[in-house]
Amino acid sequence: MGTIFDFFGPQSWPEYRELSPSQRSNRDVLQSVMHRHGFIGVREEWWHFTLANEPYPDQYFDFLPDAE
Numbered sequence: 001m002g003t004i005f006d007f008f009g010p011q012s013w014p015e016y017r018e019l020s021p022s023q024r025s026n027r028d029v030l031q032s033v034m035h036r037h038g039f040i041g042v043r044e045e046w047w048h049f050t051l052a053n054e055p056y057p058d059q060y061f062d063f064l065p066d067a068e
Contacts, residue, residue, distance in 0.1 A: 001026050001027060001030075001046060002016065002019040002020075002023040002025055002027065002046070002048075003046070004023075006047075008044065008045070011068065012044060012045055012046055012047075012068055013045075013046070014027060014031060014041055014043070014045075014046045015043075016046075027046050030046065030047075031046075031051050034049045038051060038052050038053060039052060040050055040052050
């Protein structure tokens, strides 16, 4: 993908072009799939997406793991 997850330099921007063909292709696939399914990306992070029509935009959900 061209950077590690949570790297915040210009190389993490989805439109950054100084990548290998494979890295560029991987980012393009991710962007395409996420956009097709209703998510919008963040301009500065290739990994960060938000649901465009978020049904609960002001609600934080904290799910606890199943207790066994």
